[in-house]
Amino acid sequence: MKIQTNNPRVLAVQTLARVKDGAYSNLQLNQVIKKHDLSDADRRLLTTLVYGVIQHRLTLAYWLEPFVANKKLDDWVRELLYTALFQMQYLDKIPQHAVFNESIEVAKILGHVGIRKFVTGILHDISRKGLRDISAIEDNIEALSVKFSLPIWLIKTLIEQNGLTETQSMLATINDVPRQSVRVNTVLSSVDDVTLSLENEGFSVKKSEVARDALVISGGYVAGTKAYQSGWITIQDESAMLPVESLQLNQHVKTILDAAAAPGGKTTQMAQMISSEASITALDIHQHKVKLIQDNAKRLGVGDRVEALSLDARDVPSHFAHQQFDRILVDAPCSGLGLLRRKPEIRYDKTLADVNHLAELQLEILSAVSQNLAKNGIIVYSTCTILQQENDNVVNLFLKEHPDFELVRTQTAHNLKADREEMTLQIYPHDYHTDGFFVATFQKIDVD
Known part of the structure; x- marks a missing residue:
């Protein structure tokens, strides 16, 4: 349906229908924002509606179901009703009559008179009868699933692995707005200079307590700033910077392999930390993603330190038959369930079978590239x-199959979770309000 409009509610409904059909929310949203001339307020409303509805989809479905019963609805009509419910329940600055009027207007723009009347009837029915209470759900797991809009299998797995109390703490923050963070490119600028530049453009800036050279910012569109356009910063979550910190890079490290590098955030992070004699070989299985790595490295002024290649990391032993690396980073393909705030649709796309399949792939990659690690690397x-299936379980299987490696304590610049007993580092989304991340560090040893 091609409707020429800059109405943010119409655009939100259309975007949500595409995401429901399999598109990625962040890519769809970026395309819509670039294509339409939206004010800052409309852009914020569009973004809030899209991410909000995706995050709370199971909750919204629970509330809507009694009013639509078994009626077959077009995708966009269902998404329109979800946006109305979301605004009524989660956006307290928009009065109900405004939500109803705007939603009926969207129905008028996107549909025929029959749909407009149907939407009007549903909304007034909701207003008269109210929404059913989630606390009425007797099954505790189902109640958590509906309340926080996570699939039952994931709720069960998190409770099995972390206990009920810790899981509830995690769930309480899982739908919060993600913080915006950037990494300062110390090759071209400094933390202090970047802070001043961003503040001069109206941003609120504070130093990260999680990662070195990171800033937590708010107040606008980062990619439009002088700091970004000049290559002084790159957008990266704080916890995503921790794997590179744990590589223990120093002046003796000359060769580095980034085994699954796209889009290049960690590649360029390493590049700004190495000496001029060192080099990074960055791999990705897809050629178009190799270009992303190259473009990012060029934008940040470290293109001469990075060689990007299209290669399946499992083929490293044959492709680099006579080459050994001082350091290897395996930021493995995974389910991405630590990114629920940033990519909310992940929760509906993944299954436990997907997780187990990914764990097998992760172990294959780790086992393959380990053959090219230098002694003491x-x-x-x-x-x-x-x-744990993709984290601790993979670590334990790797150690069992590779006696020439030992697990060493993961180190970070700010010594995160200093009192932990584990050698690995697991960051949960509620720990520091960052993405969830797992980091394990192995060293190659002599075996008699």
């Missing part, structure tokens, strides 16, 4: 997920 294995 270090491999860092990381994922942006919070499930």
